[in-house]
Amino acid sequence: MTDLHDRTAATGDDDRSRPRAVLPALCATQITSWGVVYYAFPVLNPAITADTNWPVAATTAAFSAALLVSALVGIPVGRILDARGPRAVMTIGSILATLSVLAAAYAPNLLTFTAAWLLAGIAMAATFYQPAFAAVTRWWGPDRVRALTIVTLAGGLASTVFAPLTAALAEHLSWRTTYAVLAAILAVVTIPAHALALRAPWPLAPSPPSGQPAHGPGDALVNVARSRPFLLLAAALTASAFAMYAVVIALVPLLTTRGASTTAAAWALGLGGAGQTLGRTLYAALARRTDVRLRTAALMAAGGATTAALAIIPGPVALLTAIAVAAGMVRGNLTLLQATAVPDRWGTTHYGRLSGLLAAPATIAAALAPFVGAALAPPLGGYPQLFTLLAAMSALAGLLALGTGRIRQ
Numbered sequence: 001m002t003d004l005h006d007r008t009a010a011t012g013d014d015d016r017s018r019p020r021a022v023l024p025a026l027c028a029t030q031i032t033s034w035g036v037v038y039y040a041f042p043v044l045n046p047a048i049t050a051d052t053n054w055p056v057a058a059t060t061a062a063f064s065a066a067l068l069v070s071a072l073v074g075i076p077v078g079r080i081l082d083a084r085g086p087r088a089v090m091t092i093g094s095i096l097a098t099l100s101v102l103a104a105a106y107a108p109n110l111l112t113f114t115a116a117w118l119l120a121g122i123a124m125a126a127t128f129y130q131p132a133f134a135a136v137t138r139w140w141g142p143d144r145v146r147a148l149t150i151v152t153l154a155g156g157l158a159s160t161v162f163a164p165l166t167a168a169l170a171e172h173l174s175w176r177t178t179y180a181v182l183a184a185i186l187a188v189v190t191i192p193a194h195a196l197a198l199r200a201p202w203p204l205a206p207s208p209p210s211g212q213p214a215h216g217p218g219d220a221l222v223n224v225a226r227s228r229p230f231l232l233l234a235a236a237l238t239a240s241a242f243a244m245y246a247v248v249i250a251l252v253p254l255l256t257t258r259g260a261s262t263t264a265a266a267w268a269l270g271l272g273g274a275g276q277t278l279g280r281t282l283y284a285a286l287a288r289r290t291d292v293r294l295r296t297a298a299l300m301a302a303g304g305a306t307t308a309a310l311a312i313i314p315g316p317v318a319l320l321t322a323i324a325v326a327a328g329m330v331r332g333n334l335t336l337l338q339a340t341a342v343p344d345r346w347g348t349t350h351y352g353r354l355s356g357l358l359a360a361p362a363t364i365a366a367a368l369a370p371f372v373g374a375a376l377a378p379p380l381g382g383y384p385q386l387f388t389l390l391a392a393m394s395a396l397a398g399l400l401a402l403g404t405g406r407i408r409q
Contacts, residue, residue, distance in 0.1 A: 026136070034158035036186040043170065070121040093124075100123055233400075237341070243369075247390055272328035276331045279330060296401040
């Protein structure tokens with residue numbers, strides 16, 4: 001009995017082996033990390049460019065560069081997570097995040113500002129969803145979907161909490177002082193939470209599923225990463241991410257061309273975020289009732305359907321807003337779909353590394369989507385035509401997903 005319990009605890013399959021502080025800590029740190037490092041920037045960017053005379057395109061490019069860095073750094077971070085767990089990664093990442101926000105706040109020139117965001121990209125890879133998902137997946141085992149849902153629901157509140165907070169601070173303080181205050185909040189919340197709440201022993205990696213024989217410790221990882229299902233899944237997630245993020249950024253201009261006021265369009269975008277939160281609450285039930293391959297294809301196809309509806313339907317604004325909410329619900333499910341894509345197909349043995357490989361091209365696509373989408377709209381003839389193209393990309397992603405079942409060897 002004792003031996004059995006020890007083995008169960010080591011693999012994280014026993015409820016008693018799960019550190020109780022992890023989930024509330026990760027909820028708090030995801031809200032704060034996303035809120036300060038990600039969502040504060042679009043609120044402060046107009047003040048930044050007005051005060052410094054730096055081009056909007058240049059400051060936005062610095063922010064996008066951070067996302068590109070996070071995609072690339074996420075791959076080696078995943079390797080460390082698999083071997084050592086999240087405590088050191090996320091604690092150091094929180095320190096780097098604080099330093100990067102302070103560096104941006106006091107940057108004397110655009111070059112220093114850009115360098116600060118490149119450092120922020122490393123911090124993003126070490127503190128955002130990927131390491132949090134790795135922690136929850138290993139510690140919660142078969143019950144990971146419930147825990148992942150809780151973490152992503154908390155993360156979804158980041159913009160709700162920090163966008164208004166940032167705006168309120170900026171009304172009374174300069175953008176530099178606002179960033180300094182936010183950096184202090186980031187340090188106080190995330191550094192001790194990661195250092196203290198993630199101290200529990202890191203469970204041993206479970207053995208690869210029986211369908212994945214390997215002759216060496218890295219064979220199973222290599223076999224999966226080079227397999228046709230994995231490559232198709234990476235392509236599907238990349239196409240879906242590009243379409244999804246381009247739709248989010250282009251929704252307001254699309255609705256204004258349909259006759260909506262800027263305020264009404266902004267409400268539609270905000271309600272779409274609420275739909276995203278609602279969608280995440282439904283994923284666990286969806287996962288229990290559907291096959292992973294068909295679930296992936298169906299959600300991506302649903303994203304294409306809502307995008308096509310926005311492209312085709314001219315109004316009224318209330319109907320377009322309802323479609324935006326439905327699109328948000330799909331996005332919320334797609335976040336959890338990506339978080340569970342690896343364990344649902346290939347187990348949790350190499351979750352960190354495989355998830356890093358999957359996330360890298362999708363994150364790059366998400367970073368490039370706003371610029372590429374805005375550049376494509378004029379030559380295509382407008383935002384309705386852009387949305388038609390994006391709907392086709394989502395449909396293509398759904399077709400690719402049909403080939404993403406579990407690897408067979």
